[in-house]
Amino acid sequence: MDDTDLPLLRLVAAGDEHAFELLYTRHAHALLAYAEGLLRDRGAAEEALQETFIALWRSARTYEGRSTVRTWLYGICRRQALKRMNGGRPAPRPLDEAALLPSTEPDPEVVTLARADTAAVAAALTALPAAHREVLTLALSAGLSHAEISQILDIPVGTVKSRLFAARAALARALPVEVEGRPR
Amino acid sequence: MTHPTHQLPAYAAGHLTGAAAAAVTAHLAGCPACATQARAWHATATAVHDTTARVAPPSPGILTAIRRRLATTPGTTPGLATTRPVPTYRRDIGTRPLHRALGILTRQRTLIRWPVWTLAAALIAGGAILAALAPTRHAAQILAMTVPLAAALAVAGACGTDNDPPAELAAALPTPPRVVLLARLTLVLTATVTAGLLATLALTALTPGGGAAGLVTAWFGPLVPLSATSFALSVLYRPSAGVTTALALWLARALSTGQTAPTGLSPAVLRLVDPLWTPGPAVLTAAAAVVATTFLLSPRLPRSRHARHIWR
Numbered sequence: 001m002d003d004t005d006l007p008l009l010r011l012v013a014a015g016d017e018h019a020f021e022l023l024y025t026r027h028a029h030a031l032l033a034y035a036e037g038l039l040r041d042r043g044a045a046e047e048a049l050q051e052t053f054i055a056l057w058r059s060a061r062t063y064e065g066r067s068t069v070r071t072w073l074y075g076i077c078r079r080q081a082l083k084r085m086n087g088g089r090p091a092p093r094p095l096d097e098a099a100l101l102p103s104t105e106p107d108p109e110v111v112t113l114a115r116a117d118t119a120a121v122a123a124a125l126t127a128l129p130a131a132h133r134e135v136l137t138l139a140l141s142a143g144l145s146h147a148e149i150s151q152i153l154d155i156p157v158g159t160v161k162s163r164l165f166a167a168r169a170a171l172a173r174a175l176p177v178e179v180e181g182r183p184r
Numbered sequence: 185m186t187h188p189t190h191q192l193p194a195y196a197a198g199h200l201t202g203a204a205a206a207a208v209t210a211h212l213a214g215c216p217a218c219a220t221q222a223r224a225w226h227a228t229a230t231a232v233h234d235t236t237a238r239v240a241p242p243s244p245g246i247l248t249a250i251r252r253r254l255a256t257t258p259g260t261t262p263g264l265a266t267t268r269p270v271p272t273y274r275r276d277i278g279t280r281p282l283h284r285a286l287g288i289l290t291r292q293r294t295l296i297r298w299p300v301w302t303l304a305a306a307l308i309a310g311g312a313i314l315a316a317l318a319p320t321r322h323a324a325q326i327l328a329m330t331v332p333l334a335a336a337l338a339v340a341g342a343c344g345t346d347n348d349p350p351a352e353l354a355a356a357l358p359t360p361p362r363v364v365l366l367a368r369l370t371l372v373l374t375a376t377v378t379a380g381l382l383a384t385l386a387l388t389a390l391t392p393g394g395g396a397a398g399l400v401t402a403w404f405g406p407l408v409p410l411s412a413t414s415f416a417l418s419v420l421y422r423p424s425a426g427v428t429t430a431l432a433l434w435l436a437r438a439l440s441t442g443q444t445a446p447t448g449l450s451p452a453v454l455r456l457v458d459p460l461w462t463p464g465p466a467v468l469t470a471a472a473a474v475v476a477t478t479f480l481l482s483p484r485l486p487r488s489r490h491a492r493h494i495w496r
Contacts, residue, residue, distance in 0.1 A: 017251075024247055033239035046246055053250050106220040114223035121231035140229040141236040143199035146190070161190055168228055 005069035013060035024053055027070065030142055031077045037137050038081040038130060048080035055080075071148040074138070078152055109172035116175055124174035132167035139164055187211070187218050196225035197233070288359060288367045292342075296368065300341035304376055307334035312383035316390055323387060324402035328461060329438065331380040331403040335373060336414035336430035342372040343415055344423025361483045369415060369475075377404070406461045410434075412471035416478045433457050 005026070011019035031052060035045035055076050063072065106114070113121070125133065138149045139160075150157045188208050194200045195208045212219045311330025315323040343365060380403055388396040410430055418426030436457040459467050 021247070024250075028246070029239075029241045030236070032242050033236040036239050037236075046242065049242060050246055050250050050253070054253060057250075057254055105217050106224065110224045111220060113227055114220050116227055118227065118230050118234060121227050122234050125231050125235055136228065136232050137236060139193050140197040140225075140232040143194070143197060145194070164193055168224065171228055171231075172224070 006065075009056075009060055009063060009069050012057065013063070020053075020057060023056065023069075027073055028053070031073060034074065034134075034137055034142065035077055035081045037133055038078070039084055041084075044084040045081070048077060048084055051080040052077040067151045068148065070142075071144065071151050074142070074144070074148075074152045109169060112175060113168070113172040120175055121171065124171050124176075127174045128167065128170055131163070132170050135160065135163045136167050136171075187215065189218070189221070192218065192222050192225050193229070196222050197229035285367075288363060289371055292364070292367045292371050296342045296372070300338050300372070301375070303341070304334040304338040304372075305379065307331075307337070308376065308379045308383055312387055315383075315387055324399050325441065327380070327384065327387075327399055327403040328406055329434065331376065331383070332407040332410045333430065333434050334379075335376040335407045336410040336434075337427055338372045338376055339369065339411045340414045340418040340423045340426035340430065342368045344418035344426060362479055365419065365479065365482055373411065377407070380404070380407075405463045406437075409460045409463055409467050409471040412474045416474045419478050419482050433460060437461050 005023065008019045008023050012023065028049060032045055032049045035048040035052075036042060039045050039048065052073060056073065063069070067075070125136070128136075135149065135153070138144045138152065139146075144152070146157050146160045149160045153160065155163075188195070188211055191200060191204065191208055195205060200208060208222075212222055307330050311327055311334075314330070315326040318326055381400065384396055384399045384403075387399065410433060413433070414426035414430045416426075417429055437460070440455055440458065463471075
């Protein structure tokens with residue numbers, strides 16, 4: 001993935017507008033969806049996307065390669081989105097969540113989630129707190145690794161893991177209660 | 185058996201490839217618990233995927249707007265920009281300034297080592313007791329010899345960074361070094377001046393006839409240039425230089441005013457320090473300038489010198 005992004009970024013650093021457009025085409029949609037998920041406002045998300053790519057153009061030469069280009073873009077996009085967030089940053093997650101250890105044995109809620117239909121899960125997803133939706137989007141939709149998410153959110157890798165499981169648990173709890181034996 | 189618990193999200197979302205994916209598939213075939221977990225992750229991933237896919241793609245207008253802005257804004261050549269994508273620490277800067285200032289001051293109180301406070305308190309208390317015991321006409325002179333010295337020594341102890349582990353800690357924090365320095369100077373001077381004022385008030389209450397205003401002028405005047413000298417030397421060179429110079433100035437004054445045994449020094453030399461003890465506007469202005477210059481220079485000092493002191 002990054003074998004394609006990094007040469008493009010080097011070209012952008014040299015002033016190549018075509019490379020810039022290619023990078024935009026590759027990532028703009030995913031970044032916009034990420035920003036819209038954070039902000040729940042199309043206009044503000046589009047602004048954040050614009051600022052992200054302006055920052056990309058301006059800072060391409062100073063990119064230090066400490067993260068992948070994509071992680072870097074997500075990080076910029078996140079900062080731009082947080083700037084536009086009404087009521088400030090998302091509330092920090094409670095401390096007990098950080099200590100949550102995912103168990104191997106599935107609890108009843110996980111079983112429910114495993115059997116739930118997609119529409120119900122998608123409906124429950126919209127009810128989740130921003131921090132939970134964010135980590136699910138980064139891991140499952142953008143397909144970023146735990147290490148990459150940890151860089152973007154500026155939290156330890158262990159916290160990424162536990163937050164992922166906490167987000168899934170919250171999602172399972174947000175599902176409508178299933179009546180036993182009801183035809184599905 | 186090791187369960188691939190943390191790989192299941194990526195696996196269920198289809199982001200795991202090759203051998204890693206094959207290993208998880210093999211594990212799921214024999215582990216019903218993980219298989220249920222994987223199904224739950226799959227349901228989650230599908231919902232997240234659908235939600236993301238429902239977001240309409242960016243309209244072509246956005247790229248046009250970006251191009252227009254890049255073309256019209258100056259300084260948008262790649263690499264020539266001064267803006268940085270990774271912002272420096274700015275999270276709380278600008279909110280509740282009074283609260284933050286108070287917090288910084290409170291922290292400095294505990295970071296300044298206790299001998300500094302003890303020495304200053306002992307000097308001022310000693311001076312006040314001496315002044316109370318001595319004839320009234322000497323009270324002003326005694327206070328003028330003790331309170332400024334206490335202030336100068338405390339400033340050297342608090343503001344110098346010689347072998348001071350808390351300074352190393354403070355340098356690693358986002359609070360600018362100048363602010364820390366200013367906080368320390370403010371704290372130490374406020375404390376010594378308050379102690380001096382209290383001593384003066386106690387003195388005037390005990391011994392009728394002495395004017396409080398005259399006493400305060402007698403010690404506050406010399407306090408300003410003496411503290412400024414000590415501050416500049418401690419910050420720019422090292423605290424021992426500040427302490428030594430303050431003591432030397434003090435000794436010269438003591439020798440020139442006291443009825444001590446004759447020294448080898450000419451009285452003319454000793455009298456050179458007199459303007460420091462009865463400062464006019466020129467001396468006070470110079471003291472303020474010295475303090476301001478020290479503040480300007482302090483963060484630009486070579487760090488290696490400080491490091492050498494700290495690791496000594």
